[in-house]
Each structure stands twice: as C-alpha cells, then as structure tokens.
Amino acid sequence: MAVTHGSLSQAGASPRPRKRGLQPGQLLRLWISRVIIWAVIIVVLIPMWFVFTASFDPSNSYISVSFFPAHATFANYRALFQGGQFLVWVRNSLFVGLTVAIAQSFITALSAFAFSKLRFYGRKYGLMVLLLLQMFPNILSIAAFYSALAKLNMIDYLGSYILVMLGASAFNVWLLKGFMDSIPKELDEAALIDGANTWQRFIRVQLPLCLPMLVVIFFLTIVGAFGEYLFAGTILQSPSNYTLGVGMYNLISGQFAKNWGEFAAAALLSAVPLAAVFALAQKYLTTGLVAGSVKG
Incomplete structure (x- = not known):
C-alpha cells in the first residue's frame, strides 16, 4: 500500500499543546488583584507627588491646590546647598x-x-x-x-x-x-x-x-x-x-x-x-x- 508524503508528515507531527484559559472566577480574581495593586501604588505615590511639587514651589507651601506649581523654580534647591x-x-x-x-x-x-x-x-x-x-x-x-x-x-x-x-x-x-x-x-x-x-x-x-x-x-x-x-x-x-x-x-x-x-x-x-x-x-x-x- 502506498503511503503519501502528506500522510507521513501528518502521522509524525506531534500534537500542539492546547492553551489553557483562565476560568471566569480566576479571571475576576486576577482583575480585582490588579485593581487593588494599582490603587495601593496610587495611594503611595500621592504623598510623594506632594513632596515633589513642594520642592519646586517658591511660595514655601507644602500642599498646593494645583497639580504642579505655576511658577516652578529651583530656588529651594539652591537655598538648600547654600553654605x-x-x-x-x-x-x-x-x-x-x-x-x-x-x-x-x-x-x-x-x-x-x-x-x-x-x-x-x-x-x-x-x-x-x-x-x-x-x-x-x-x-x-x-x-x-x-x-x-x-x-x-x-x-x-x-x-x-x-x-x-x-x-x-x-x-x-x-x-x-x-x-x-x-x-x-x-x-x-x-x-x-x-x-x-x-x-x-x-x-x-x-x-x-x-x-x-x-x-x-x-x-x-x-x-x-x-x-x-x-x-x-x-x-x-x-x-x-x-x-x-x-x-x-x-x-x-x-x-x-x-x-x-x-x-x-x-x-x-x-x-x-x-x-x-x-x-x-x-x-x-x-x-x-x-x-x-x-x-x-
């Protein structure tokens, strides 16, 4: 019985592993954990942003109502290094x-x-x-x-x-x-x-x-x-x-x-x-x- 080249290639080919997807419950827990992690990161970065903006604020105010000081300068850094x-x-x-x-x-x-x-x-x-x-x-x-x-x-x-x-x-x-x-x-x-x-x-x-x-x-x-x-x-x-x-x-x-x-x-x-x-x-x-x- 003749065996074609295509049949040999099909017989010798190993089956590809099927990708296993996440279950609906696992996917929900994954997204909830991601949201919690990002929320924690944002909460941690907010005080650091206040410190960053205050260092460039010439008004010498620690908390500003603006997202970034309107007249940002390096005056605080220059004063810090004086002397x-x-x-x-x-x-x-x-x-x-x-x-x-x-x-x-x-x-x-x-x-x-x-x-x-x-x-x-x-x-x-x-x-x-x-x-x-x-x-x-x-x-x-x-x-x-x-x-x-x-x-x-x-x-x-x-x-x-x-x-x-x-x-x-x-x-x-x-x-x-x-x-x-x-x-x-x-x-x-x-x-x-x-x-x-x-x-x-x-x-x-x-x-x-x-x-x-x-x-x-x-x-x-x-x-x-x-x-x-x-x-x-x-x-x-x-x-x-x-x-x-x-x-x-x-x-x-x-x-x-x-x-x-x-x-x-x-x-x-x-x-x-x-x-x-x-x-x-x-x-x-x-x-x-x-x-x-x-x-x-």
Missing part, C-alpha cells in the same frame, strides 16, 4: 550609615554563627533575652544613654552616636541565625573532617552561604541609620555633626518660619544614596529575602 550644610548632613549620614552597617553585619554574622553552630552555656536563652530587651521602646532608654554619655564626656560626637546605634542588632542576629539553621550540618561536619577549625568553618563555609542575607541586613541597617532621629537629636548638638534626620527637622522646627520647600527638596535628594545602594544590591536583596524559606 554647604546639606552636604555636611549627607556626609555625616553616609559615614554613620556605612560604619554602622559594616560593623553590625560583622557582629551579626559572628553572633548568629555562635548561636546557630556552637554549643556553650547560656546559648538557649541568651538570644531570647537580647530580643526581649530590644523590644522596649527606644524612648525609654534615651535618658539612660544620655546620662551615661554625659558622665563620660561623649556628648556631641559621631563616634558616640555610632556606638549607641551598634547596640540595635539583636533582631538581625535572630534573622541570620534562622538562616544559618537551614544550612545543612553536613557541610560543617565535612569541614571538621578536613581539619578546619571554628574560624575557618565560619569564613570558608558559613559566610559565603550567608552573603545574600548579609546584604539584606546591610541595606536595612543603612536605611534605618538614614531615617533615625531620636538618638541623633539627643546626642548630636553641633551643626557640623548633624545627620540628615536632625538637619531636616531643623528646617521645619522654627517658631516663625518653616522651610517646607527646602525640606521637600532635602527629602528627595536624601533618597538618592539609598536608591543607588538599592540598585547595586538588588540582585542580592531579592535572593536574600527568600533565602531559607524552603528547606531541602
């Missing part, structure tokens, strides 16, 4: 943020490794006590910190402020310890068999695996240092030591004049360093935020 005070605030904030983030990342990594992989007296309840102490509001400890620093003549020093900020690492230790607990213990056992000591296990085994989570901790610490005002406003008193939080508060704390335009311009410009850090560390942030969520 170089804003650059001093940015420099101090960057110095404090980077120093605290680097030191806290190192301290957090060491502490989390000890609580996760080592066995010592007080290990079971030590981290819990630290976490409970961290839960107390910071405002309750301001008087104690100020009194201790005043007795040691350490008021109005960036180093004193950094020292106080380094104490807020209990939550990071708890977070990183949970991630280290998910690392297979067979890696440590293999390193011990190869003759590695405790320091080598930490540097060569645990630390490379914890790099994405450490980047998350580093970024969150910088964000917290940039936005912190409570301790900075208490410890730092000289204009040359002001951070962004203290300097920007002084722009709107005057009794007879509140520089809302300059404040809005400073708020926009202060977000530039954080946006740059986020752009550089985005790959590690997305990896670290989901790290340890699935075991096996």
Whole structure:
C-alpha cells in the first residue's frame, strides 16, 4: 500500500499543546488583584507627588491646590546647598550609615554563627533575652544613654552616636541565625573532617552561604541609620555633626518660619544614596529575602 508524503508528515507531527484559559472566577480574581495593586501604588505615590511639587514651589507651601506649581523654580534647591550644610548632613549620614552597617553585619554574622553552630552555656536563652530587651521602646532608654554619655564626656560626637546605634542588632542576629539553621550540618561536619577549625568553618563555609542575607541586613541597617532621629537629636548638638534626620527637622522646627520647600527638596535628594545602594544590591536583596524559606 502506498503511503503519501502528506500522510507521513501528518502521522509524525506531534500534537500542539492546547492553551489553557483562565476560568471566569480566576479571571475576576486576577482583575480585582490588579485593581487593588494599582490603587495601593496610587495611594503611595500621592504623598510623594506632594513632596515633589513642594520642592519646586517658591511660595514655601507644602500642599498646593494645583497639580504642579505655576511658577516652578529651583530656588529651594539652591537655598538648600547654600553654605554647604546639606552636604555636611549627607556626609555625616553616609559615614554613620556605612560604619554602622559594616560593623553590625560583622557582629551579626559572628553572633548568629555562635548561636546557630556552637554549643556553650547560656546559648538557649541568651538570644531570647537580647530580643526581649530590644523590644522596649527606644524612648525609654534615651535618658539612660544620655546620662551615661554625659558622665563620660561623649556628648556631641559621631563616634558616640555610632556606638549607641551598634547596640540595635539583636533582631538581625535572630534573622541570620534562622538562616544559618537551614544550612545543612553536613557541610560543617565535612569541614571538621578536613581539619578546619571554628574560624575557618565560619569564613570558608558559613559566610559565603550567608552573603545574600548579609546584604539584606546591610541595606536595612543603612536605611534605618538614614531615617533615625531620636538618638541623633539627643546626642548630636553641633551643626557640623548633624545627620540628615536632625538637619531636616531643623528646617521645619522654627517658631516663625518653616522651610517646607527646602525640606521637600532635602527629602528627595536624601533618597538618592539609598536608591543607588538599592540598585547595586538588588540582585542580592531579592535572593536574600527568600533565602531559607524552603528547606531541602
């Protein structure tokens, strides 16, 4: 029996997979979720738009009835940079943020490794006590910190402020310890068999695996240092030591004049360093935020 070329091609052709469409209920839930997401985005962007328009408004008004100022100028930005005070605030904030983030990342990594992989007296309840102490509001400890620093003549020093900020690492230790607990213990056992000591296990085994989570901790610490005002406003008193939080508060704390335009311009410009850090560390942030969520 003769077999035509067309019949062979039809017989050898594999059936195409049929596209599976969404059910009516699934399609409705999809559109509802999209509407909710866009509504949330709009609600978040509205205050940011007010800040953006206020930074170009020469009337020094924080809220304008118009969608965009009629006579938009860069006067607020020029006034902000006059005298170089804003650059001093940015420099101090960057110095404090980077120093605290680097030191806290190192301290957090060491502490989390000890609580996760080592066995010592007080290990079971030590981290819990630290976490409970961290839960107390910071405002309750301001008087104690100020009194201790005043007795040691350490008021109005960036180093004193950094020292106080380094104490807020209990939550990071708890977070990183949970991630280290998910690392297979067979890696440590293999390193011990190869003759590695405790320091080598930490540097060569645990630390490379914890790099994405450490980047998350580093970024969150910088964000917290940039936005912190409570301790900075208490410890730092000289204009040359002001951070962004203290300097920007002084722009709107005057009794007879509140520089809302300059404040809005400073708020926009202060977000530039954080946006740059986020752009550089985005790959590690997305990896670290989901790290340890699935075991096996």
